[in-house]
Amino acid sequence: MTDQLEPMPEDWQRALAIVAHPDDLEYGCAAAVATWTDAGREVSYVIVTSGEAGIDTLAPDRSGPVREQEERASAAVVGVTNVEFLGHPDGVIEYGTALREDLAAAIRRHRPELVVTLNFDDTWAGTHWNTPDHRAVGRAVLDAVGDAGNRWIFPDTDAEPWNGVRWVAVAGVDSPTHAVDVTDGLERGVRSLMEHRAYIEALTDEDPEAYARGLIEGFARDEAKRFGGRPAVTFRLYPR
Ligand SMILES: [Zn+2]
Numbered sequence: 001m002t003d004q005l006e007p008m009p010e011d012w013q014r015a016l017a018i019v020a021h022p023d024d025l026e027y028g029c030a031a032a033v034a035t036w037t038d039a040g041r042e043v044s045y046v047i048v049t050s051g052e053a054g055i056d057t058l059a060p061d062r063s064g065p066v067r068e069q070e071e072r073a074s075a076a077v078v079g080v081t082n083v084e085f086l087g088h089p090d091g092v093i094e095y096g097t098a099l100r101e102d103l104a105a106a107i108r109r110h111r112p113e114l115v116v117t118l119n120f121d122d123t124w125a126g127t128h129w130n131t132p133d134h135r136a137v138g139r140a141v142l143d144a145v146g147d148a149g150n151r152w153i154f155p156d157t158d159a160e161p162w163n164g165v166r167w168v169a170v171a172g173v174d175s176p177t178h179a180v181d182v183t184d185g186l187e188r189g190v191r192s193l194m195e196h197r198a199y200i201e202a203l204t205d206e207d208p209e210a211y212a213r214g215l216i217e218g219f220a221r222d223e224a225k226r227f228g229g230r231p232a233v234t235f236r237l238y239p240r
Contacts, residue, residue: 016112020133022051022071028171031182031189032233037079044082053090074195095136103144108159119172169235176234
């Protein structure tokens with residue numbers, strides 16, 4: 001019998017999802033976001049790059065605006081209207097104090113109780129090497145949650161310190177601890193990924209809907225084994 005996951009905490013009102021690229025949340029956890037916004041919770045997105053290096057056939061100056069627009073459309077499908085782009089360079093994000101300061105400033109502006117980010121482990125599914133951007137951003141998110149609460153670290157951000165983050169939830173990991181039942185949000189999770197049409201069409205010859213549905217429904221079905229048979233999006237939770 002597979003070890004069963006805990007349900008994600010539900011006693012919170014505001015979440016902030018911080019990831020490297022447009023599409024990271026749609027491949028990872030948009031169905032969970034739909035479930036949260038259905039319950040009246042506020043979720044905002046901060047995307048560290050504009051994903052401008054993500055489409056082989058489209059130069060960065062044209063790709064960035066397309067990908068920002070697709071991300072805003074994806075967010076709207078799951079009830080998220082607040083989407084910010086921090087403008088770090090796609091593919092070559094540097095882990096360091098400049099990144100931590102930008103993320104701490106975002107956390108201070110949004111004052112979330114829950115912060116969501118994406119797998120920053122060395123690998124996906126054990127053997128696929130993760131990207132440098134994902135590794136840098138995920139680690140910086142966890143660090144910036146602490147920075148945001150300390151008035152003496154990055155004292156020049158516009159917003160006041162915020163030490164109210166209670167959990168950081170990391171999507172897309174091999175060793176999750178918690179899950180969200182996405183029975184009601186799954187269809188919107190599929191449609192939110194489909195909004196990345198220019199990206200998907202450059203990536204695969206498969207029909208975009210068949211591609212998005214196969215992936216997102218497949219992930220949710222796989223995770224159901226660890227969550228009482230319910231379609232699930234899973235997270236590794238770091239309490240604070
Ligand atoms: Zn990514």
